[in-house]
Amino acid sequence: xxxxxxxxxxxxxxxxxxxxxxxxxxxxxxxxxxxxxxxxxxxxxxxxxxxxxxxxxxxxxxxxxxxxxxxxxxxxxxxxxxxxxxxxxxxxxxxxxxxxxxxxxxxxxxxxxxxxxxxxxxxxxxxxxxxxxxxxxxxxxxxxxxxxxxxxxxxxxxxxxxxxxxxxxxxxxxxxxxxxxxxxxxxxxxxxxxxxxxxxxxxxxxxxxxxxxxxxxxxxxxxxxxxxxxxxxxxxxxxxxxxxxxxxxxxxxxxxxxxxxxxxxxxxxxxxxxxxxxxxxxxxxxxxxxxxxxxxxxxxxxxxxxxxxxxxxxxxxxxxxxxxxxxxxxxxxxxxxxxxxxxxxxxxxxxxxxxxxxxxxxxxxxxxxxxxxxxxxxxxxxxxxxxxxxxxxxxxxxxxxxxxxxxxxxxxxxxxxxxxxxxxxxxxxxxxxxxxxxxxxxxxxxxxxxxxxxxxxxxxxxxxxxxxxxxxxxxxxxxxxxxxxxxxxxxxxxxxxxxx
Numbered sequence: 001x002x003x004x005x006x007x008x009x010x011x012x013x014x015x016x017x018x019x020x021x022x023x024x025x026x027x028x029x030x031x032x033x034x035x036x037x038x039x040x041x042x043x044x045x046x047x048x049x050x051x052x053x054x055x056x057x058x059x060x061x062x063x064x065x066x067x068x069x070x071x072x073x074x075x076x077x078x079x080x081x082x083x084x085x086x087x088x089x090x091x092x093x094x095x096x097x098x099x100x101x102x103x104x105x106x107x108x109x110x111x112x113x114x115x116x117x118x119x120x121x122x123x124x125x126x127x128x129x130x131x132x133x134x135x136x137x138x139x140x141x142x143x144x145x146x147x148x149x150x151x152x153x154x155x156x157x158x159x160x161x162x163x164x165x166x167x168x169x170x171x172x173x174x175x176x177x178x179x180x181x182x183x184x185x186x187x188x189x190x191x192x193x194x195x196x197x198x199x200x201x202x203x204x205x206x207x208x209x210x211x212x213x214x215x216x217x218x219x220x221x222x223x224x225x226x227x228x229x230x231x232x233x234x235x236x237x238x239x240x241x242x243x244x245x246x247x248x249x250x251x252x253x254x255x256x257x258x259x260x261x262x263x264x265x266x267x268x269x270x271x272x273x274x275x276x277x278x279x280x281x282x283x284x285x286x287x288x289x290x291x292x293x294x295x296x297x298x299x300x301x302x303x304x305x306x307x308x309x310x311x312x313x314x315x316x317x318x319x320x321x322x323x324x325x326x327x328x329x330x331x332x333x334x335x336x337x338x339x340x341x342x343x344x345x346x347x348x349x350x351x352x353x354x355x356x357x358x359x360x361x362x363x364x365x366x367x368x369x370x371x372x373x374x375x376x377x378x379x380x381x382x383x384x385x386x387x388x389x390x391x392x393x394x395x396x397x398x399x400x401x402x403x404x405x406x407x408x409x410x411x412x413x414x415x416x417x418x419x420x421x422x423x424x425x426x427x428x429x430x431x432x433x434x435x436x437x438x439x440x441x442x443x444x445x446x447x448x449x450x451x452x453x454x455x456x457x458x459x460x461x462x463x464x465x466x467x468x469x470x471x472x473x474x475x476x477x478x479x480x481x482x483x484x485x486x487x488x489x490x491x492x493x494x495x496x497x498x499x500x
Contacts, residue, residue, distance in 0.1 A: 006070055007080055011282070013063055014087070018281030020054040022239045029238075031113060032230045032406075033246060044110025051106040052099060059095040067091055079284055082466055086283035093158070096145050101138075108134050109411045116409035117231060125380050125398040132408060133376045136369050139413045143370065153367045156414030160290040161421065162468060166367070169417050173360050175483055176420070181390065183491065184341050184353040190498050193336035198254050200325045207249060207257045210321045214258070214314070215265035218300060219453045220245075225268055232406040233260040233348065235267035235297075240277035243268045254325075255338060256349060259301055266300035267293055269453065273461030284464035288472055290415060292460065294422025295429060302352045302423070303430040303489075304452070308496075309444040311335045339497045343391040345400040352423070353490055354391060361386040362405070362416040370413065425473060427486035429460070432477040 027047050035043055057063070067088045070076065076084065112131035119128035143152035151166040158164070208227075216222065223241075230246035237243045245264035249257040270293055279285030287293050304310055315331040326334070341351045347358040364386060368374045374382050383402040388394045395401030407415055433455055434440050443451055459476040467475060474480050494500075 004073065004075055004080075006066060006073065007076060007084075010066055010070055010084065010087070013057065013066075014281030017054050017057045018239075020050050020057065022237070024050040024054070025236050026238055028410075029236050029244060029246075031110070032232070032234070033228045037114070040114035041111065044107050047110050048103050048106035052103045055094065055097065055102045056099060058091065059097075064091055064095065079466070083279075083282045083284055086465055090283075093146055096147070097142075098145075101141070101145065105135075105138050105142075105411055108138060109409065112409040113406070116403070116406060120231070120399055120403045123397050123399040123403070125403060128403065128409075129376055132379075135408060135411055136376055136413075139411065140370060140372075151367075153370045153414065156366075156370065157417065158414070160412075160415050160418050162289060163470075164291075164417070164421075169363065172421070172424070172481075172483060173363070176356055176360070179487055180353060180356060180490065183494075184351075184357075185392075187341040187353070187494055187498055188343060192340055192342065193497065194333055195337035195340055197326060197329045197334070198337055199252050200254075200322075202251055202254050202322065202325065204249050204251055204257075206321055207251075207254065210318060211247070211258050211261040213317070214305070215261050217447055218262070218265060218269070218304070218449045220265040220268055221272055224272055227261070227264075233264050235264045235271065237271045237276070240280065243271040253349075259305065260348065262305045263297045263301040266297035269300070269456070270296040270461055273453075273457045274464050275462060279464060282464075284466050286465050288463070288465050288467065289418070289469045291418035291421035292425060292469055292472065294418050295425035296422075296456065296460070298352075298419075298423045299426035299429060299456075303426055304444060304449075306339055306352065307441075307444060307493075308332075308335050309441040311338075313445040313447055336497050339494065341494060341498075343393045345387070345393065345395050346404055348404075353494065356420050356423070357390045359416055359420045361390060365402075366413050366416060421481075424481060424483050424486045425469075427489045428473065428477050428479075428482060429456075430489065431485045 024047050027043060027050070031040070031043050031047075067084060070084045071088055073084075108131065112128070112135055115128050115131045119125060139156060140152070143155040146155045146158070148155040153166055154164070157166075157169075212222075212227070215227075225243045225245065227245050227247060229248060231248065233245070233247050235243065235245045245261070245268050247257055247260045247264060270287060274285060274287060276285045311331055311334055315326075315334055318334075319326045319329075329337075339351065341353050343354055344350050347355065347362075350358050361383065365374075365379065365383060368382070369376070369379075379402050380398055384394050387401070433452065436455070437443065437451065440452075443449070460472065463472060470480050
């Protein structure tokens with residue numbers, strides 16, 4: 001069948017835009033891994049140039065005309081119509097951004113990353129504060145540029161979870177506050193399972209040897225990616241066949257590298273399963289949302305790698321790697337030790353229950369900053385007060401408080417709610433998988449992850465943005481978001497860990 005010339009012109013334009021976006025991703029990855037300190041200023045300029053060029057290509061009025069013409073084409077296939085519809089939606093939103101604004105935001109965020117690194121290293125919020133003030137001002141201006149119907153924060157969430165409303169987030173967190181928060185506070189008062197073995201000496205190279213084996217076991221393709229170290233773990237894609245992860249390590253805490261590696265590999269498995277090569281640059285060649293992306297990482301990190309079945313099959317290999325560290329530890333002790341519930345300051349190291357208090361606090365911070373209820377200068381005190389209120393602990397330093405996350409330095413306001421939503425999506429997917437697989441626990445124990453990954457490929461990954469999050473979740477599980485699946489999972493698992 002001869003390709004539609006207009007659709008081919010559309011594809012050619014999207015490929016160039018994708019080229020620019022992936023090139024900018026390479027520079028961003030390098031910025032967070034290997035860039036020398038003195039290179040940060042011009043790196044910001046380079047990234048801003050690529051972002052601006054991609055924006056110009058996308059919002060070109062001629063491209064808008066082409067999209068509108070294609071929207072009326074009767075000869076397009078279903079997938080082609082979906083691609084055009086979604087691209088037109090994106091075009092309508094992005095053309096509201098002046099080129100000068102895009103360039104300014106990219107430049108400020110690139111500079112802010114270096115300031116955040118320095119501030120975090122020196123434990124000085126004041127070093128970062130002027131840059132964050134500029135970013136908050138830019139995000140407020142952005143809400144005015146794109147517009148909103150109910151709440152300005154929704155204008156920012158749209159980039160990460162399209163259609164998500166403040167009302168929906170508030171409803172979800174109201175249930176979590178009334179059901180999950182009391183549960184983890186109850187657990188945190190119980191005698192803690194033994195966990196001294198997690199903070200013994202774990203040489204970096206041996207940690208990575210075990211982590212590398214583990215993420216390869218679940219399906220991460222090292223021929224289509226690599227792993228490096230960075231201050232904050234992340235996953236990034238440079239194009240078909242190149243999805244990379246970063247991790248960090250602590251030689252005196254086993255959990256930090258291992259679970260970060262599995263988490264980021266979960267993101268990468270999603271990227272490696274999207275039809276990127278066939279749909280390069282199109283919406284169907286992209287992840288549906290950040291919440292669904294997070295569901296994949298939380299699924300592998302928590303539902304799989306923190307499960308009892310997983311360690312029945314893998315604790316022997318861990319003991320082989322660290323024979324002295326675990327000589328006096330049983331499989332059950334290890335499983336219970338990695339699932340301790342206790343208040344902590346660092347989000348990425350939090351247990352999977354109290355984790356959602358960390359997310360809720362960040363959501364409150366972002367929403368109140370965008371509303372103008374607090375100023376950036378109020379952030380450390382506001383943050384510390386919320387930690388005391390919801391977790392019963394108060395950060396002593398900015399580094400263990402409001403400086404721990406990198407997200408705001410690159411302008412990612414509206415992102416944090418997707419972390420909790422991702423966990424809830426993951427629990428619902430896991431519940432469906434358990435009801436569909438006769439021997440899921442046995443597969444996990446024996447390291448037979450091919451059926452698990454294939455189920456995710458068939459029910460989530462292959463669709464890209466063809467369906468929105470609600471539609472995709474309902475197709476995969478038979479129902480829209482139901483947080484009860486998470487609560488049932490949490491109470492069954494942790495009731496067992498704590499002998500309730």
